[in-house]
Amino acid sequence: MNLKDKVAMVCAASRGIGFGIAKSMLQQGAKVIICSRHENDINKAVNSLKEETGGEVHGIVTDLTKSEQIEQLQEKCLAIFPQIHILVYNNGGPKVGEYDSLSPTDWVDLFENHFINYVKLISKFITHFQENNYGRIVNITSITAKEPHRSLVLSNVLRSCIHAYSKSIIENIAQDNITINNLLPGIINTDRVRAIHQVMADKEEISTSKVAERFKNLIPSKNLGTIEDVGDMCAFLTSENARYITGQSILIDGGLYKGLY
Secondary structure, eight states: OOOTTOEEEESSOSSHHHHHHHHHHHHTTOEEEEEESOHHHHHHHHHHHHHHHOOOEEEEEOOTTOHHHHHHHHHHHHHHOSOOOEEEEOOOOSOOBOGGGOOHHHHHHIIIIIIHHHHHHHHHHHHHHHHHTOEEEEEEOOGGGTSOOTTBHHHHHHHHHHHHHHHHHHHHHGGGTEEEEEEEEOSBSSHHHHHHHHHHHHHHTSOHHHHHHHHHHHSTTSSOBOHHHHHHHHHHHTSGGGTTOOSOEEEESTTOOOOOO
């Protein structure tokens, strides 16, 4: 893999999977812009990434649930670099909860502040990619898009919507040398996964360590994935090595998913 001279925008990258993706891309020679909601988190992440990789990385404060900030994100990126080659859509996702804990307001929020803003962001970058006849898009979704989890109802629906949208637009963008793929992490060792463990532990009135052990035992290798596992696959999908891969949903789950398709 070689991402030299490429510029990547990685969303929600101040920690967790997004941070791991930014790190992998920097290690492969890309210049990287990261965004997150909080300036302190962005500054800390930028400094850490520079120290760990020696690469060029910039940070932009952006809340991906705010439409007006979505509108401004691409403009801010192009003020740093004249061309963006790669967009990695990553987002922490909607609230955790089973179906009977969700209100109509939660569902409205899901579509207005998550899915529609995703479409807006992708559309703006696709226009830029078409103007330059080059683009690589990777959506970070979840194994729950294939195998829904009872405590992640909103997330299950959101991830599936992203997959459907991505597959629907391929014929509109493929001839412009643009690829779009989905990465579906399984149980990755992140703050988000630990928060899910806490919700389940509270509901069942057991310790989080017991929940974590239960999840670990579901994985054939008996260990959680790392942010580097996801980052390295994302770097591959945005490289020229993967130029003929598009419209795919690729699991990174250590064999957790038991389905055939």
